[in-house]
Amino acid sequence: MFVDEVDIHVIAGSGGNGCLSFRREKYVPRGGPDGGDGGHGGSVYVKAAPTRNTLIDFRYHPEFKARRGQHGEGSNRTGKTARPLEIAVPVGTLVYESDGEGRKLIADLTAPGQRVLVARGGRGGRGNARFVSSTNRAPRRTEPGEPGEEKRLHLELKLLADVGLVGFPNAGKSTLIAAISAARPKIGDYPFTTLVPNLGVVALDGDRSFVVADVPGLIKGAHEGHGLGDQFLRHVERTKVLVHLVDVSGASGRDPEKDFETIEEELRRFGHGLAGKPQIVAASKIDALGDRDGLARLERRVRGMGRPLLHVSGVTGAGLPELLEAAWHQVAAARAADPPEVSDPDEDTVDLITPARTRHEA
DSSP states (O other), X not given: OOOOEEEEEXXXXXXXXXXXXXXXXXXXXXXXBOOOOOOXXXXXXEEEOTTOOOOTHHHHOOEEEOOOOOOOBTTTBOOXXXXXXXXXXXXXXXXXXXXXXXXXXXXXXXXXXXXXXEEOOOOOOOOGGGGOOSSOSSOOOOOOOOOOOEEEEEEEEOOOOSEEEEOSTTSSHHHHHHHHSSOOOOOOSSTTOOXXXXXXXXXXXXXXXXXEEEOOOOOTTGGGTOTTTHHHHGGGTTOSEEEEEEEOSSTTOSOHHHHHXXXXXXXXXXXXXXXXXXXXXXXXXXXXXXXXXXXXXXXXXXXXXXXXXXXXXXXXXXXHHHHHHXXXXXXXXXXXXXXXXXXXXXXXXXXXXXXTSXXXXX
16 A cells, blocks of 8 residues: 555653762762753654655554653763654655644655654753752752653655656556566556556666656546546656656547647646646557547647657557657756755764654653
């Protein structure tokens, strides 16, 4: 099951209590107070991990709690500060803080290793040695540790891919991604065979590669949620290039030009910049071409918009090298215009947790 939205509950660790203690040794008169401070509680971070690709585990393990700080001890010994707790999520996850009035975006984790503080650990309380003064040589005052922050978060995953495949159901998207990558999506001769997005890595010569996303087929009204609708349209928001597959085999009984115009309208009405992305139109299933007049009308329509139209077949491999080269040139241009940010590695020692480890507490 592919899950791309989930709510979780995070609790940072509380600080340790300050210690009430006096030094009492046989040959040390008036040893005085020596209660140490409590350690700080562990903070909670959310971190993008390339080993994760879905949020499904959070459905069954929605609560995470960091360790509390250790209490202070005598002989001025400070309690140990708890290690931060990191929750691993897929790259491309948006982190929102939920409250009674709505949601506030905290971070958009678009690169492996990125992390964000979502709940700060409580400060450790002070021991009685902290309260010594000229007028109070034997204080019996201490402080309890502060509680850690508690937050309710909403996680939303938007897949990160260079190329997004869009088109009507049974346009040949799954067959194409299986032919050009190691992805093995479900392929069938009926609508909505693909129910979840699929990712595949395309490797070209010269150490060139890019990631392709195959999303479930779109229909008229998809921007309003019809069919699988906007549930998966958001997964192509981050793509650099769109490959629009149009079935020209005639098996669907639809007109290729009408199909093209319908999907274009859905992309435009969904918004989020989809209609303005670089796009390559591919006449799919060219090996089973039925109505040549329909193909001719599609060619005139697409080329009249100044876009390339390629003839491809995921079954025979016809036109795939040309399609991949065209997609690569578009991807390379987009990467050059928007180079990725490189974050500094974080050297902190942390507890890295995945939903398989449900709770981590003292």
